[in-house]
Amino acid sequence: MKKIINKIVDRILDRKSEITFEEAIELIEYDFEKDKESLKVLLDGADKIRKEFQGDVFDLCTIVNAKSGNCSEDCRYCAQSSHYNTSVDVYDLMDKNKILKLAKDVEKKLVDKFSLVTSGRGLTKGCELENLKEVYIELKEKTSLHLCASHGIIDFEVAKELKSSGVQMYHHNLESSxxxxxxxxxxxxxEDRVETCKNAKKAGLKVCSGGILGLGESRRDRIEMAFELKELEVDSVPINILTPIEGTPLALEIIEQLTPLEIIKTIAIYRLILPNVPIRYAGGRQLLGDYEIVGVKSGINGALTGNYLTTTGSTIERDRMIFKEEGFEFKR
Known part of the structure; x- marks a missing residue:
């Protein structure tokens, strides 16, 4: 297996050809638990590709839960769905001044990107869109942050409205295959999710889209999602690891979580598939434990940071320290 991996990595580094779907399937199905030498070759190869195509710049982004709960959708992992009885806070769109205060705090801590997330099926033309536009216009005028948005399913017209208000990137995960x-x-x-990504790109927005590992999907599903993201030419890929939320169906159904090794292997293969795209840790990376740094040496070059979502993440200060120790620089 070591020779196979080296040949794939060398081809990618030399820009001769990309990894094929069949090769990616072979890698993800391989038992690296019994062949740690080949695992090291895979992880080292992913790190070389990251360094060649992405350099040593680490990208930090912070997401604020600007509207929470009462979502009409039945995503079986989500604490904010009205279909399930969870302990998530429920509130309408945050006050503009509170959002601005949070943004300025993030800016002082030298984070690169700032995103507002709102619960619900999606954003359509109307009062909520107009209120959000006011917020984004003020954030653009009063901060130097790269502004991102995550408001569910949107059409092309809404995407254009967001872009004209100062939003630079739209986040909408495919979640799985x-x-x-x-x-x-x-x-x-x-297809609703795919079309949202296409609408955002058509409007001139960059697109951040990835998924969640550990939903009960097969390894093949993970590879299919990676190639779908590649076809969509997304600009950033967040990797979430399922954190089962009490009250959601998957909290009852997912008996055995993915091992850290399985997750790190998957991340490395994603780097082989997506050499030109930042791949970032998103929700659930605390489940990796000591493997968190291994992932950073295996293709990761960005992270969601801060404690502003429905589950506790990592602090900005900690992340800047540990990723700097691994030799990365920051945009800010």
Missing amino acids: RDFYEEICTTHTY
């Missing part, structure tokens, strides 16, 4: 998606959500389709 096309075939597996109906197992985790029935109130909208996978």
